[in-house]
Amino acid sequence: MPESFFIVSKEYLELAVDEVTAIAKMYDRFCKVKPISNLIIIQSKTPWEKIVGRATFVKIAGQIERKMSGVFLDEKNYNLLFRAKSFMCKAINLSQKTINIPEIERSLGSMVVTFCNAKVSLDDPDVTIYLIFTDAENFFGFATRFKPQERPKKLTKFHHELDWKLTRAMINLARLNDDEVVCDPFCGTGSTLLEAESMGIKSIGIDFDEKMCKISKDNLAENNFKSKVINQNYDYMLQIKDSFDGIVTDLPYGTASKISEPPQKLMQNFVSKMPKGKKFAIMCKKGLDSNLKIKLTKKYEIYRHKSLTRMILVK
Known part of the structure; x- marks a missing residue:
């Protein structure tokens, strides 16, 4: 079953984790949820885009590929990269280890270029490839471009109203x-x-x-x-x-x-x-x-x- 990842804000950490969990279980009550600090791994048939489209405190989200080579060997994901005109590699360190983020991103980017014709874009890439490091285990994933929902407009509001x-x-x-x-x-x-x-x-x-x-x-x-x-x-x-x-x-x-x-x-x-x-x-x-x-x-x-x-x- 597909796995997705969600990195949430630490502002209201317990609430943020519970919110993503509630959304996931609302759409798929048999889904499996694994929180690792402010990283949440969800095994579910529900696409990550559907969950993040409702969630409030998610900062980064995408699809998980646990094996680093899997993104290139899996036909679906290989085609995703092959069709992309631009990409970006992003390493995220949620562990206590000291990790050379720029060097890892450069090395991963060089490896991706050998498999596809996409060019690096740091502004608005078609695909973002993620390496996520935690103290328990590391994750490899990706996300296609996702446009956040526009905020509703308010003609009149007050300072004391609900956030x-x-x-x-x-x-x-x-x-x-x-x-x-x-x-x-x-x-x-x-x-x-x-x-x-x-x-x-x-x-x-x-x-x-x-x-x-x-x-x-x-x-x-x-x-x-x-x-x-x-x-x-x-x-x-x-x-x-x-x-x-x-x-x-x-x-x-x-x-x-x-x-x-x-x-x-x-x-x-x-x-x-x-x-x-x-x-x-x-x-x-x-x-x-x-x-x-x-x-x-x-x-x-x-x-x-x-x-x-x-x-x-x-x-």
Whole structure:
């Protein structure tokens, strides 16, 4: 079975590894996942491009060829290099060893030139060939040119709104499939709705603030997105529970919140009214997650500054 590699950011390492794993298992529940620090090796029938197209914190990804000579002896990969007009060799050292990266890249490049007519390009090559060194083992792989997805545009946004990277990661951690619908009961400026639609996932937003609903609708319209926005209190989700499959939201807090309920009470009320059997990823201020009567798959701490740490609760 094909193997792919993903090198993720160390900013939120545990979350980043779990996000890639969740996406891979969502598409192929029998896939095998092997994390090595911030390198993830996945054995699956799912192409690496499909996984990285949804992932948030992946920096480099591609196909694995474990044997160094295999890329030249395997007909499919040989043809890939033969058809390429340009290539680049890149060595990545994730080990504790001292490795002469420039020399390895030059030597590998010289070897590739003897097998194909492609020219070296450091800017935008057709194929990138990777050598990845770890303390456990080394990997040889390649990747064809991959164009990152364009970011959704926002006409209006606020400094306190949910970060788009964490929004996207939460959707993935909730394992929402392409044919499912996500609901954000505190949709605000529409971050969850925008990220979901950019990933091909339908979404529904709810917000009690009419002004925020208008901002969400305007932000959606700017991207030609069709998500539904409803001006209601968060408990309206119970009335439309059959219309969505999961909940992804950031609970309002502090001066940014116009909700009259105290944060702890809001959290408890919200959790008690969540429709049963729904997948979810909820962000809240640390401390509000205590004494909740819900079973979680995982929770993550997101440090903001010395007086604020947020939590992501996942099921």
